[in-house]
Amino acid sequence: MTVRVQIEDFDAGFEIRQLRHARKDVGAVVSFIGQVRDINEGDTVAELTLEHYPGMTEKSLNAIITQAKARWNIMDVLIIHRVGTLQPSDQIVLVAVSGAHRGEAFAACEFVMDCLKTEAPFWKKELTQSGERWVEAKAADDDAKKRWNK
Amino acid sequence: MKIKLFYFARLKESLKYSTEDIVLADGPWTILKLKALLAQRGDVWGQMLMGKLKVRAAINHELVHDNAPIADGDEVAFFPPVTGG
Secondary structure (H helix, E strand, O other): OEEEEEOOOOOHHHHHHHHHHHOOOOOEEEEEEEEOOOEEOOEEEEEEEEEEOOOHHHHHHHHHHHHHHHHOOEEEEEEEEEOEEEOOOOEEEEEEEEEOOHHHHHHHHHHHHHHHHHHOOEEEEEEEOOEEEEOOOOHHHHHHHHHHHO | OEEEEEEOHHHHHHHOOOEEEEEOOOOOEEHHHHHHHHHOOOHHHHHHHHOOOOOEEEEOOEEEOOOOEEOOOOEEEEEOOOOOO
């Protein structure tokens, strides 16, 4: 399992290829890319800045991967999350899961994202025409996470 | 006992602190008791830590609840609900 928190952009194609080629018994790789939108809460977003809690972030992401691996029969999980100032259309996050079959890889990938959204210590601040503002946490993200408690 | 404190995002900005070392009288201490102590520092501290804004806490990089106990040497952090991804 790999966790990277970085300012630099990433090459999702390269990262997915690494996961695919790591083992010959990989039958499925499911990936998710989150990117910056130019609109939020009805306002145009010019720029997004991400802050995090070094140390806790890596620990939290590793713990999420450990949970996913305990729950599903998957092979490997990669999480790359960017920090710093990003522009609309920039990539923010990549989660990629490899496994023997698609079903468990799909579920694990969604689980990792739902946990990341509600547990990993990242905070977004956006720049709109009326100035800077912190992005508010969404109840929908908490609900998405709760689905996995069943 | 001595602890290290960190603040993030809106809290860091409003409190104008990112980190500090503080010495607490002998315990027992919980997150809630620490928040109440810090809230006495002034209006903005009260608003940020004990007001209507949601505040999350971590001890040694683990998310914890208000009644979690704090021990000597702990790293305690306060921050708003997370918004990554």
